[in-house]
Amino acid sequence: MKATGVTRKLDNLGRVVLPIELRRNLGIGICDTLEIFTEGENIVLRRYNATDGLLEIAQRMKDRVAVEDCGEMKPVLMDKLEEIEKIIMSGTDKH
Structure with a gap:
């Protein structure tokens, strides 16, 4: 797994914002659907296909x-x- 050095806090509804630079680099657009997985103690997001x-x-x-x-x-x-x-x-x- 590659570290980005970026941290974000959850808001009171449990949401987190993915930085625009990260979304651009990974080609994640507005309204794209992401899958959520767990891997040990990690949360993994992947573009849904x-x-x-x-x-x-x-x-x-x-x-x-x-x-x-x-x-x-x-x-x-x-x-x-x-x-x-x-x-x-x-x-x-x-x-």
């Missing part, structure tokens, strides 16, 4: 189909799930 969640769901479905007895449908299901992944990924190329 809905595509990651969709790809994770598609991968879990593929993993499940791979171990289930789907008969003749298994190759069709796997092809469709791969197609879904390609569609999701093509949407990220446009942004």
Whole structure:
């Protein structure tokens, strides 16, 4: 983790302001959505990307189909799930 040397206090509602320099350097814009994680005693902010969640769901479905007895449908299901992944990924190329 890289230290910035910047400190901020929480206001009475628990909010903290991210400095404009930091937001500019990281490409975080007004109305961008951030995810909040904890890592040990640290709070981690990351720009939210809905595509990651969709790809994770598609991968879990593929993993499940791979171990289930789907008969003749298994190759069709796997092809469709791969197609879904390609569609999701093509949407990220446009942004």
